[in-house]
Amino acid sequence: MGLKTNAAGVALAFVCAFGTALPALAQNAAPPLGPKAAAVIAPEQTFRIGVVRQIPEPPPWIAPLQMPPDDLGIAGAELGIRDNLTSGRFVKLDYKLSTEVVPTGEDPLPAVEKLVADGNNFILLDVLAKDLVRIADAVKDKDVILINVGATDDVLRQQDCRANVFHIAPSRAMLTDALAQFLVTKRWLNWFLMTGRTDADKLYAEALKRSAKKFGAKIVAEKTWDYGPDARATAQAEVPRGTQVGEYDMLVVADELGEFGDILPYNTWLSRPIAGTQGLMPLSWHPTMENWGASQLQSRFFKQHKRLMQPLDFQMWEGVFSIGSASLKTRSSDPAKVKAQMLAPDYDLPVFKGVAASFRPWDQQLRQPILLTHATNTVTLSPQSGFLHQRTPLDTLGVDQPESVCKLN
Amino acid sequence: MKRHLTLSTGLLALAGVLIVDAAPAFAQARAFVSNERDHTMSVIDMDTLKVIDTIKTGRRPRGIIASPDGKLIYLCASDDNRVEVYDAKTLKLVKTLRSGPDPELFVLHPSGNPLYIANEDDNMVTVVNVENNDLIAEIPVGVEPEGMGISPDGKFMVNTSETTNMAHVVDTATNEIIENILVDSRPRIAEFSADGKQLWVSAEVGGTVAVVDPTDGWKIIKKISFKIPGVNDDAIQPVGVRLTKDGSKAFIALGPANRVAVVDAKTLEVEKYLLVGQRVWQLGFTPDEKFLISTNGNSNDISIIDVASEKVTKSVPVGRLPWGVVVVP
Numbered sequence: 001m002g003l004k005t006n007a008a009g010v011a012l013a014f015v016c017a018f019g020t021a022l023p024a025l026a027q028n029a030a031p032p033l034g035p036k037a038a039a040v041i042a043p044e045q046t047f048r049i050g051v052v053r054q055i056p057e058p059p060p061w062i063a064p065l066q067m068p069p070d071d072l073g074i075a076g077a078e079l080g081i082r083d084n085l086t087s088g089r090f091v092k093l094d095y096k097l098s099t100e101v102v103p104t105g106e107d108p109l110p111a112v113e114k115l116v117a118d119g120n121n122f123i124l125l126d127v128l129a130k131d132l133v134r135i136a137d138a139v140k141d142k143d144v145i146l147i148n149v150g151a152t153d154d155v156l157r158q159q160d161c162r163a164n165v166f167h168i169a170p171s172r173a174m175l176t177d178a179l180a181q182f183l184v185t186k187r188w189l190n191w192f193l194m195t196g197r198t199d200a201d202k203l204y205a206e207a208l209k210r211s212a213k214k215f216g217a218k219i220v221a222e223k224t225w226d227y228g229p230d231a232r233a234t235a236q237a238e239v240p241r242g243t244q245v246g247e248y249d250m251l252v253v254a255d256e257l258g259e260f261g262d263i264l265p266y267n268t269w270l271s272r273p274i275a276g277t278q279g280l281m282p283l284s285w286h287p288t289m290e291n292w293g294a295s296q297l298q299s300r301f302f303k304q305h306k307r308l309m310q311p312l313d314f315q316m317w318e319g320v321f322s323i324g325s326a327s328l329k330t331r332s333s334d335p336a337k338v339k340a341q342m343l344a345p346d347y348d349l350p351v352f353k354g355v356a357a358s359f360r361p362w363d364q365q366l367r368q369p370i371l372l373t374h375a376t377n378t379v380t381l382s383p384q385s386g387f388l389h390q391r392t393p394l395d396t397l398g399v400d401q402p403e404s405v406c407k408l409n
Numbered sequence: 410m411k412r413h414l415t416l417s418t419g420l421l422a423l424a425g426v427l428i429v430d431a432a433p434a435f436a437q438a439r440a441f442v443s444n445e446r447d448h449t450m451s452v453i454d455m456d457t458l459k460v461i462d463t464i465k466t467g468r469r470p471r472g473i474i475a476s477p478d479g480k481l482i483y484l485c486a487s488d489d490n491r492v493e494v495y496d497a498k499t500l501k502l503v504k505t506l507r508s509g510p511d512p513e514l515f516v517l518h519p520s521g522n523p524l525y526i527a528n529e530d531d532n533m534v535t536v537v538n539v540e541n542n543d544l545i546a547e548i549p550v551g552v553e554p555e556g557m558g559i560s561p562d563g564k565f566m567v568n569t570s571e572t573t574n575m576a577h578v579v580d581t582a583t584n585e586i587i588e589n590i591l592v593d594s595r596p597r598i599a600e601f602s603a604d605g606k607q608l609w610v611s612a613e614v615g616g617t618v619a620v621v622d623p624t625d626g627w628k629i630i631k632k633i634s635f636k637i638p639g640v641n642d643d644a645i646q647p648v649g650v651r652l653t654k655d656g657s658k659a660f661i662a663l664g665p666a667n668r669v670a671v672v673d674a675k676t677l678e679v680e681k682y683l684l685v686g687q688r689v690w691q692l693g694f695t696p697d698e699k700f701l702i703s704t705n706g707n708s709n710d711i712s713i714i715d716v717a718s719e720k721v722t723k724s725v726p727v728g729r730l731p732w733g734v735v736v737v738p
Binding site for chain 2: 083086087090091293296299300303321325328329348349350354355356392393394
């Protein structure tokens with residue numbers, strides 16, 4: 001027990017002291033052979049990473065279990081910086097994080113411009129798609145790499161793709177392809193699609209339809225949710241009526257805001273499972289992910305932030321880690337060199353999912369396995385076995401090179 | 410008085426029976442396999458290839474090694490944050506040692522003391538005196554320290570950090586890092602050749618094994634990569650590495666490729682792939698090097714490889730998610 005306390009103290013002291021001084025290892029329990037790590041040497045290169053997160057429009061109601069933490073996403077970036085520091089000190093690299101949180105409805109561009117003016121060459125963005133395009137164009141001539149960690153819009157990887165933007169967040173097409181592969185594997189081929197009222201919901205529904213077609217599932221019925229923004233009190237009466245559409249295998253739901261998806265299970269007319277934005281969800285990450293060393297990342301995150309790691313936390317961690325991973329090879333914070341490394345054929349990012357992630361050169365989207373998870377368990381990861389691709393099975397998820405209309409320049 | 414005498418004699422007799430009973434079963438080499446998911450250790454008689462005992466251990470047993478004389482088995486109970494020490498003959502827990510948090514893998518100094526333990530959650534290597542359980546040092550290393558190797562002369566300890574993608578070389582006289590070798594993604598195991606002239610480092614996600622020359626500035630001589638017809642490159646994930654004492658062959662466990670690669674340790678060319686169980690993880694030789702054992706995490710068994718003929722001869726079911734293996738005479 002004594003050691004445990006001691007060890008934690010050392011680790012904490014180390015993190016706090018790093019970059020400025022030798023970590024203190026003054027605990028009485030430790031004999032004289034303390035670590036004189038490379039941290040004493042002044043860093044030769046500093047990587048300045050900025051984060052701009054815009055607080056999204058809140059849904060009409062939030063279930064108690066889904067209350068977003070104040071530091072959602074940012075906490076992941078902070079862990080990423082800590083991991084980068086731990087690795088980078090061996091080769092005299094330093095990393096700094098600056099964070100800007102933009103209130104709902106305000107313009108995030110000034111926050112980005114401020115970070116750029118302060119010398120941040122790498123900026124993680126969690127903003128709306130339309131703002132992301134505007135930001136990318138506004139800083140086009142600056143020495144800056146933008147990393148989209150939040151927006152899932154496929155248009156950002158297609159018509160609106162930009163050469164100065166990398167995408168960590170999986171696109172909707174990647175998410176729904178991951179789900180479709182699993183449902184097809186289970187032979188749950190006939191889907192009833194329920195779509196919400198927002199534009200985002202319509203895009204998610206479009207992605208589901210595209211995936212169904214791609215992998216041989218069928219949309220046998222389709223409805224738009226029109227029972228108002230908060231139907232919790234009347235769900236038991238309304239949902240059975242609204243779900244009488246004949247026979248189907250699976251209710252797939254497009255409700256990105258979270259207005260109604262969670263009140264569908266057990267209220268449907270037929271006893272059918274639910275998947276999509278609720279039920280069995282395709283996600284980049286979930287607290288129940290444990291395999292392939294994931295429990296180590298979960299545990300590091302929990303130690304630092306005293307809460308569970310959510311998808312946006314993971315995507316921000318990946319964003320910072322993707323720069324850190326490249327930096328160990330470039331040893332230079334020149335964004336052009338870092339970008340070249342991130343797109344190099346030997347660049348692989350171990351993201352605790354069994355196979356390495358990497359960037360697709362044609363749209364700069366991170367290819368990575370997608371989890372299929374319900375509230376308390378990660379059921380599987382896609383790509384499912386048997387879905388083959390000449391390059392990597394990961395490219396069975398999302399828009400592949402021949403279909404891409406992205407022109408990076 | 411008489412009653413007391415009787416009781417003592419009875420106990421002695423009982424003890425005698427136990428010893429007599431126990432001795433023959435343990436006359437042969439035994440393999441110890443840590444089963445990560447059911448918190449047990451399987452003991453296999455290497456003559457009959459039968460599981461002769463299954464021992465309940467601390468939670469999430471992973472790294473497993475033996476003392477140089479083969480009398481003690483050291484086991485990392487990762488979720489209980491301790492090292493457990495078992496008597497290799499009686500199979501009893503002798504003592505527990507401090508480990509630092511979340512111990513995964515460790516290595517003993519060739520003299521049998523101290524023990525170097527990778528603390529996966531805390532970016533540290535903990536050095537412990539196995540005699541008195543004293544903490545000798547805590548060495549800060551990269552993110553998620555994992556593989557632990559030690560040079561045959563005991564002068565250098567090498568730790569791999571999975572997320573930093575480095576092998577850290579530590580001078581055991583000062584417990585300070587003297588070199589950091591950047592290798593491919595998720596380095597898992599560091600293994601010295603018996604003559605100390607090569608250091609092999611496997612990179613699970615990178616899919617390669619780096620062969621390093623410790624006598625020439627720790628430079629990478631070659632990165633060995635693998636190609637298996639019909640197996641996707643993503644599934645080729647090198648983990649466990651073992652070299653024969655004569656320095657002629659290396660065996661490399663390839664994870665979800667379900668194969669063990671046989672490598673010519675002189676030319677560093679891959680010679681063949683042996684099909685074993687699913688998600689092959691770690692490897693261990695019998696003391697005479699006639700057999701190599703692989704732990705196959707997803708098929709819950711071990712494969713026995715005949716080293717001379719380079720053939721898989723048998724698989725033996727063990728516990729859930731077998732992780733590591735060590736064989737003692």
